[in-house]
Amino acid sequence: MSSVLSPSVAYRLEAARAVVSDAARLAMSMRPPSGGPVATQKSAQDWLTETDGAVEAFIAERMKTLFPDDGFQGEEEGVVRAGALRWVVDPIDGTSNYARGRNRWCVSLGLLEGDEPVAGVIEAPALGEVYTALRGHGAFLNGRRIQASSVKDPASAMIEMGWSNRVPKDVFIEKTDAIMGLGAMPRSGGSGALALADVACGRLDGYVEIVINLWDVAAALPLLAEAGACVSPFLKTGGLTGAATILAAAPHIARPLSEAVNIPLE
Template identity: 40%
Template sequence: MTPHAADLQDRFALAQKMATEAGAVALAHFNARERLVIETKADPHDVVSIADREVEDLIRTRIAAAFPGDAILGEEYGVSSGTSEYTWVIDPIDGTSPFVNGMPTWCISIAALRGEEIAIGVIYVPCNDELYAAADGMGAALNGKTLKLDGSRTIRNAVTGIGANNHVTPATVASIVEKLLDAGGNFIRNGSGALMLAYVAAGRLVGYYEPYMHAWDCMAGYCLVKEAGGWHHPFPVKGDGLTKGSPVLAAATGAVNDLRAIAGL
């Protein structure tokens, strides 16, 4: 094994270990959520709790101990610079609104970029004990079982995930839904973009589209979809692009053209 491959393997192993450890911490808070102090961010539906911050602290601490030269971008604490070619991109709890409202559709999302390429994607769903894991050239798996997408699935014989937030107008969301339904498709929204991207990689959804999403919400899912044989719209990572929002679209091959037309991408 080359040093380059060994570096990736070591970080991939750490990502999976961190995800399950962080998931246990988050699940303990979830099961005692009546004691959580909830704060709002940009709007009443954009919330954060001590659980989010504690989980991100844990992940940052583990990364700093194992790979002190790596940069880290996290939803709660922003960017810390590094000296290596790796940048970790983490969402401590994606789906905080479902989390604080007692729904199981939330997850821990951990990704790592090597240069400008997504090299690692790990998503852990504590309520279901599901670990989605992928690394560049190593494929994607769910709890150790290889994930491979079915190219015969389309928007008309499968379900598409749709995301929305305060960055997107209600009219825009309504237009997306209308176009998808007019094309013969159907949709769900479960409150976690990262989890719905994992569902695309697992073949549970045929695609996922959100007009505006941050890197910490989508990087791990993008890696999973790519390694499972799907396609994703590029996310801008050069310069300060990684810290800004972008349209996010990922799909199995049979749904790509339809969803790109619906999204205008």
């Protein structure tokens, strides 16, 4: 992986921050009130709101205007443009939370240079939080540098296990049981992007999800790398073109967690 980024990538990150900020305000203006889900159910516990399409279309149009030669991929519309630099957006990550008026959701926009994640922005407007990362230049939460947890004992760790209806129940139970077997405290918050961001800033010591997509993780991968977290080779194991497994963890507990849940780090 090259350690040298062109100035244009740093400029793109600044532009992306502004675009995501505007998109987050749009999402907040459309947020349903607290209560039962205001959404369409695509499949069991897989939700789609009007906001998902509106936010993705907004970001797609803005990025096309700003960077017409860049590629673009969204959760809802797929790959709509190809380019050496490719933006990957999840318009609302944590839709099940968003649809019920809860606060744990975000707008996520990552940038890949070829097959390498180089920059990312994650904004959780209901939480008042903005994560940014630029390869080789650090990871930040609301402008303050972040780093992964220093926890050394898995029995002191807090691990989130992401749920998907594409994972057999017995597999989910097996992995969760393995996490608890380490003595770790299991959690599940409903947003893969924010869980990975939590690993990057030390709020979580690890995150595991058996089936997750590129748009869920594209913005978080630079955060994790810059914050010193250990991450399984998501992109090399199918994540560039389809769903794949991810494990992200604080460096001192990454190996025992990897062995417990049988997800290799290399």
